[in-house]
Amino acid sequence: MSRTLSEQDLIETYRRTVKPLYAYVSRRVGGDAALAEDLVQDAWMRAIGDWRVNGIPDEPIAWLVRVARNTLISHFRRLRPQLLEPAQLDLMSLQGSAAAEDPGMASVINWGMARLRRVHAELLEDFYFAGKSVRDIARDRSLSERAVEGRLRRAREKLKKKIEKVTAMGGTDHVRRTRTS
Amino acid sequence: MSGAHEPREEFVNQLELQLRADLRRRNLATGPRLWTLQSTRAAALTIAAIALGSMALGGGVVATAYEVRLSEQRNVLLETMEQQAVIAKQRLALAIQQLQEAERRVSVGIAPGDSVSDAQFRVRETDAEVKLIDLGVEEIRASSREPMQALSAPLVSGRDFVTERLRVQMSVPVAAIDLGRSRIQAARTRINLGVADPNDLDRSGTSLVDLEARVAEAESAVGTFQRKLEIRQTFLKNGVTAVVADLRGLQAEAEGRRLALGRQIDAARGHVQALKAKVNVGTVDPLKLAESELRLQQLQLDLTKADYDVALVLRQLAK
Numbered sequence: 051m052s053r054t055l056s057e058q059d060l061i062e063t064y065r066r067t068v069k070p071l072y073a074y075v076s077r078r079v080g081g082d083a084a085l086a087e088d089l090v091q092d093a094w095m096r097a098i099g100d101w102r103v104n105g106i107p108d109e110p111i112a113w114l115v116r117v118a119r120n121t122l123i124s125h126f127r128r129l130r131p132q133l134l135e136p137a138q139l140d141l142m143s144l145q146g147s148a149a150a151e152d153p154g155m156a157s158v159i160n161w162g163m164a165r166l167r168r169v170h171a172e173l174l175e176d177f178y179f180a181g182k183s184v185r186d187i188a189r190d191r192s193l194s195e196r197a198v199e200g201r202l203r204r205a206r207e208k209l210k211k212k213i214e215k216v217t218a219m220g221g222t223d224h225v226r227r228t229r230t231s
Numbered sequence: 232m233s234g235a236h237e238p239r240e241e242f243v244n245q246l247e248l249q250l251r252a253d254l255r256r257r258n259l260a261t262g263p264r265l266w267t268l269q270s271t272r273a274a275a276l277t278i279a280a281i282a283l284g285s286m287a288l289g290g291g292v293v294a295t296a297y298e299v300r301l302s303e304q305r306n307v308l309l310e311t312m313e314q315q316a317v318i319a320k321q322r323l324a325l326a327i328q329q330l331q332e333a334e335r336r337v338s339v340g341i342a343p344g345d346s347v348s349d350a351q352f353r354v355r356e357t358d359a360e361v362k363l364i365d366l367g368v369e370e371i372r373a374s375s376r377e378p379m380q381a382l383s384a385p386l387v388s389g390r391d392f393v394t395e396r397l398r399v400q401m402s403v404p405v406a407a408i409d410l411g412r413s414r415i416q417a418a419r420t421r422i423n424l425g426v427a428d429p430n431d432l433d434r435s436g437t438s439l440v441d442l443e444a445r446v447a448e449a450e451s452a453v454g455t456f457q458r459k460l461e462i463r464q465t466f467l468k469n470g471v472t473a474v475v476a477d478l479r480g481l482q483a484e485a486e487g488r489r490l491a492l493g494r495q496i497d498a499a500r501g502h503v504q505a506l507k508a509k510v511n512v513g514t515v516d517p518l519k520l521a522e523s524e525l526r527l528q529q530l531q532l533d534l535t536k537a538d539y540d541v542a543l544v545l546r547q548l549a550k
Contacts, residue, residue, distance in 0.1 A: 057254055064250060068243055076236040084325045087242050091318065094246060098253055151235065 055102045064094065067111045075118050077179045080156025089125070093118040126157070126164040162212040170205035177202060241321065249314035256307045305375040312371060316364045323357040330354050348413045355406035362399045366392055382463050382480040383473030394463055401456035404449040411446035418442060438505065444498035448491040455487030478548050485540040492534040499527040 071093065076086040093114050107113040159178055163171040176182045182190070188198040330350035336342035370378040373387045384393050418439055421427035429439045459480050466476035503523045509515035 055254065057251055060250060060254055061247060064247055068246070069238065072238040073236040076238075081235055083239070084322060084329070087238070087318075087322070090238070091246055091249075094250055095253070098250060098257065102254075102257060 055098070055106065059106060060098070060101070063106055063110050067114055068094075070111055071114045071118060074115050075122070077181075078119075078122055078156065078160065078175070080153035081151055082153040082156070085125075085153075089118050089121055092121055122160065123164045126160040158213060159209070162209045165212050166205070166208055170201075170208055173198075173201055173205050174209060239321075242318070245314060245317045245321070249311065249318065252307060252310040252314055256311050305371060308371045308377060309368065312364060312368045316361065316368060319357065319361045319364050323354070323361050326350070326354045326357045343417075345413055345417045348410050352406050352410040356403055359399050359403050363396060366396055366399065381473075382459060382476045383466055386467070391463075391467070394460060397456055397460050397463065401453055401460075404452035404456070407449040408446055408453070411442060411449060415439065415442050415446065438498070438502060440498045440501045444494045447494040451487050451490040451494070454490070455483050458483040458487075475548065478544055482541065482544040482548065485537055485544055489534065489537040489541060492530055492537055496527065496530045496534060499523065499530055503527055 068090070072086060072090050075089045075093075076083070079085045079089070096117050097110075097114060101107075156179070159174070163174055166174070173187065176187050176190075184195050184198050184202065187193075187202075188195045191198070193201075330347070330353070333342060333347045333350040337344055337347050367378045370387055370392045373390065378392060378396075379385075380393070380396070382393060418427060418429075422429050422439070462471070462476055462479045462483065465471050466473070471479070503520070506515055506520045506523050510517050510520050
């Protein structure tokens with residue numbers, strides 16, 4: 051049954067959530083503004099369609115982030131990094147949110163993450179894009195720091211394997227993306 | 232932008248306007264649901280009441296209400312399209328900036344020459360998007376209704392929006408052909424230099440045949456647009472009826488899809504063969520081969536569906 055979605059409620063929610071949503075998406079795509087705007091716009095268009103039927107959810111930002119995240123995963127599943135700089139393999143030693151500032155790096159990590167199990171992808175997302183420390187992640191998940199380090203190491207190894215598969219051995223100095231569809 | 236991960240003010244404002252307009256348009260499209268009555272009897276009574284009411288009020292009032300409704304619909308449609316146009320133009324400006332940045336990087340030797348081709352394609356793609364939205368705005372202004380896509384759509388004040396739209400849409404696969412050809416040339420250079428494998432250009436399984444298949448797909452899309460343009464012209468000269476024009480348009484699309492799938496299947500077959508050879512010498516995981524075989528089967532299924540679509544349209548045309 052349709053519920054009424056008033057323009058006022060919609061706009062108030064929009065103004066409250068657009069910046070955190072954009073910040074989340076922008077970090078996930080390494081600051082690629084055009085892609086971030088596309089994803090935010092897409093999430094909001096889906097929100098209008100859904101909220102007109104189901105009403106505004108209790109936690110609209112969580113809803114929007116979930117939709118944007120799923121769209122982003124679908125987007126990176128369709129993309130295929132064509133050429134990868136061998137130095138990209140050193141990304142495993144990156145500290146925290148470096149990927150959130152580099153669209154090329156973010157593209158490679160997102161490409162790999164879209165192919166990992168959710169549990170590994172979420173851990174890497176917290177580390178690479180949310181800029182959380184091992185301590186923060188351990189606290190959020192009620193785990194010991196050592197356990198988080200172990201899980202993070204395994205997730206990085208899996209990511210590295212995915213990325214190695216598409217790494218050109220000839221050596222290039224850039225990352226390019228192309229649509230596969 | 233005030234911070235690295237903060238949205239541009241213009242984007243936030245434009246998206247807000249677009250959301251307002253979109254919500255109004257959806258609400259208007261749904262309209263009040265008073266007519267969804269619970270019983271036939273109630274419906275009959277309501278229709279009778281409306282008829283009596285209309286007679287009592289006179290046709291003039293009804294016509295005025297209709298005009299108001301039409302005008303309201305036109306304004307809402309325009310508002311939505313104009314917001315889309317603003318955002319699309321911002322995207323175009325961004326794409327142009329990215330192209331300039333790519334050209335700068337190439338000129339100082341820190342990026343390969345073909346990165347400019349990617350950026351040029353993005354500019355042409357977004358430029359087409361802007362032009363399509365602008366055409367939509369002009370058609371709404373002239374007709375007070377949503378733009379019509381059908382090949383049998385009437386002229387609007389003597390202007391053929393359908394043809395104009397098809398030409399703009401066709402410019403995207405034309406640009407894709409240019410991009411694909413430049414990629415193929417770059418790949419051939421790398422193969423000739425011995426730094427790339429024709430069957431595995433980037434270690435992700437992309438082969439030269441894949442690149443050629445993509446160009447062939449874009450060529451097939453251009454062919455489909457050209458056929459639709461011809462059908463449109465024939466319709467406007469009263470050479471075919473509206474129904475036949477639309478069916479022939481569907482036929483052109485289905486045949487184009489079939490052609491593109493045929494080329495994808497050829498590329499996928501080549502890929503499977505190359506992987507089989509590598510599996511035999513133990514340099515590739517057999518799972519990778521299984522994935523490729525599955526993809527080939529999926530494409531073959533899609534081709535069967537495309538064949539069915541063509542047959543269906545031909546049967547309708549025969550009727």
